[in-house]
Amino acid sequence: MTAPVQTSVRPQLRLIVGLGNPGADYAKTRHNAGFWFCEQLAGALGTTLKKEPRFHGVAGQAHPAGVWLLLPQTFMNRSGQAVRALMQFYRITPAEMLVVHDELDIPPGQMRLKFGGGLGGHNGLKDITAQLGTQDYWRLRIGIGHPGDRNEVVNYVLKPPRKEEQSEIDAAIHTALAAWPQLARGEFEAATQRINSKPVAINKGNS
Secondary structure, X not given: OXXXXXXXXXXXXXXXXXXXXXXXXXXXXXXXXXXXXXXXXXXXXXXXXXXXHHHOEEEXXXXXXXXXXXXXXXXXXXXXXHHHHHHHHHOOOHHHEEEEEEEOOOOOOOEEEEEOOOOOOOHHHHHHHHHHOOOOOEXXXXXXXXXXXXXXXXXXXXXXXXXXXXXXXXXXXXHHHHOHHHHHOOOHHHHHHHHHOOOOOOOOOOO
């Protein structure tokens, strides 16, 4: 008897979740880097984001790709409530989701795309993992740097980046957006190489 032919199906992203806190008071803070990415991706794809009470967030579906963009409006430590609601409704698996969030352990201007792994103390990731019962989903970690004192972390993430930091974060987000076509096609290895590459140092003049 001939063994069945094994075919490899390239996984596709069906949901992009940007993490942050709702409201004007938080809009420009470091903790909202995930919101920034999703808002810019929505603009690039011509996707309208609108309030979706059933999903506890702001959401929209990009066409023709069909991927959903979601910005939970439940505050960071309850992000999983919104994520689980949308995933259950559309029967999306964790492996088909990319969560975009700020990362203290990466300097501004750098990012890391990875699948699974630890939660790094991030309250948004903790709640999503608790709600889904798994941490096996894609993450795009946008570097915001560390204040140097763990006791200052909460105050640090809830403040806007300095001007030069914001420029570096914006440049990193631009790089990630440029890799979107690869992500949309499920070319995760190529996208990872592009996104995880360190930016070229800018020569600021002779010393």
